[in-house]
Amino acid sequence: MRAATRQVEVFILLDGYASQHLDKHIIHQWKSAGIHFRWFWPLLKSKKFYLGRRLHHKVIVIDAAIGMAGGINISNRYNDIDGKKAWLDRALLVEGQAALKLHIICRDMWSKAYWKKTQQQKEDHEWVKGVVPEAECMVRVRRNDWVQGQNQISRSYVEMFRHAQSRIIVLSSYFLPGSILRKQMAQAAARGVTIKIIVGGVSDVQIARLAEQYMYRWLFKNKIQIYEYQDTILHGKLATYDGVWMTDGSYNVNRISAYASVELNMDVRNETFAARVENELEEIIKNNCIQIVEENYFQHHGFLRRCWQRAAYESIRLIFFLFTFYFKQEKETGRD
Template identity: 50%
Template sequence: MSLGRPDSSAAYTIRNRVQFVYGGKDYFNTLLELICNAKQCIHLQFYIYENDETGWQVAHALIEAARRKVDVFLQVDGYASQGMSKKMIAELKAAGVNLKWFEPLFRSKHFYFGRRLHHKVVVADGLYSLVGGVNICNRYNDMPGEPAWLDTALYCEGEASFVLHHICRDMWGDKNLSTIDTSHIETFCDNIPEDEQIMVRARRNDWVNRKNQIWKTYYDIFSKAEKNITVMCSYFLPGRLFRKKISQAVKRGVHVKVILAGRSDIMMAKHAERYLYDWLLRNKIEVYEYQETVLHAKLAVYDARKVTIGSYNVNNISAYASLELNMDIENHSFAEYVVNELEKISTEHCKLITKENYTSSTNIFRRIWQRFCYSFINNVLNLFTFYFRQE
């Protein structure tokens, strides 16, 4: 069987193993292991890369990989990663790390203000990958006295990682990049026992380049679910069509649950999100707020059948502005595991929002403020994206 190609990213690949990964030490231990074990090349794409302990820990691992003659390609967002210090950049480049910014502010050929690289992707040797919502900085890591924000990722071994390798390679934009030896990838994939193989596909959203695969995944979730849907999302502001499909799912008898942030790093977005609580509760959707730290995860599962996980938030910014990347997994055992993990989170670490406690904590002035935040965010999105042109 031939390896998947980037133009087949809409199709499922079969020869894969996967593992559910939480943010914090779990994620960064996996990331550092990927970097340390890379033999040919490693691609990394991140929205935020900061000049702190975690940033330097990853930078030192990349420098060591480059010194081992591994081809290292680090692509970060030109706006959100401006915090990388000149010292860090100089040391990375001196060691041979290839570093590129995605659309630096006011310096890119086709600059769109709201179009940012929101990917969080790592691919080593075209075989091992890590995709989720985790950025490279301390707040996503477990630091002394400060637990990591709640986030998740998917670790994948197999041909889906090869598809990701080509996505990263194409986005790098240099057609002269050396190709990797794929013989070991074919051998590895062929040796995955049939009963361990899991269906995985890469999904992208980039409205300017006419990619809306993740949007379609969520549309299918809301349209096709028969029993239950659970969404865990950091900035949950579904558009009109998604709200309609969610409402229709409830009317079909589907049990819908959303796990949202109790504390948020963007309070205006949280107030806007709470403006929708009245609609959610009226439509008999269970709402939970995570209480331990900031919730930053982005995933959904339905009917213990299919999971999507990655960088995509259920809002119009992810749908129409940012570049997003998710992985879809269609496997009952894995989906059931994710359902159980989300059940633990909602029952042990969340507050259930009811009509009574929502009403008692919300007065007319707070509702006006929430409505203002909701309208403001939608208007800002329109302001930043009205001039976007599809290519």
């Protein structure tokens, strides 16, 4: 609101039903201050309603020159307040051409040009130049929206598992990879790549936590290391491999992000920066995680507990099916 009083044009685009709890008085204040406000895919007000299709982006762009994207929502949960430790999350700050690409994406989603099926939209995923203090780097903005035929972030993860030669670290809340990513993970592990997965030791969604634990037996079978973050709730979504590449954004490693939500990540290809991110993840593993090993897992998770985990896993699969079974990919140019 203060920015708007300085004649800055402020645009706020929020998900049509994940943010419905927002006080209407606040929205009224924004509009009265001259802020442009719009819902993405309003609940029960869109011509085509896809339950489960959410705007999961967390993006801000300033003057088309500076941008930030990651997993961080605008919420007190991401600050140390009243003695409560912030959730673990990350966002990537970019300048230059990468920020301009974020600006164009946000502008088009606001103006609904996003819904046009154009060749430019399909091909708009090349690497552009960015800058880190030590050297030039390459940044690639990636999006997932199955209805619009976009699966760039999923392909980035597939590329990571295929190209890695020595090591991969994935930090992921709600880690429930589908069959395609599981196959790629298993193949990478089989050729000797060390894979470390950091998941939450505590979760804000208990059914997701139980379903994740059901996946542990598959991870053990494929010699993939599991670490549970202990300090607070883990909400981050980033990965790195071989100290040369990293990705960060809103994409969770599960089928909801792959086939339902509208997601945005940024890939960075730069040894200096990727190595820095990898070292930070290793520090998190060392100082804030416990490793889950097969022997202790079966010792502390009896038959009944494993039944609950299986039930949670199958329930999430059913929920996903109910949310997405009727989704149709758009084939023709048009607005919604």
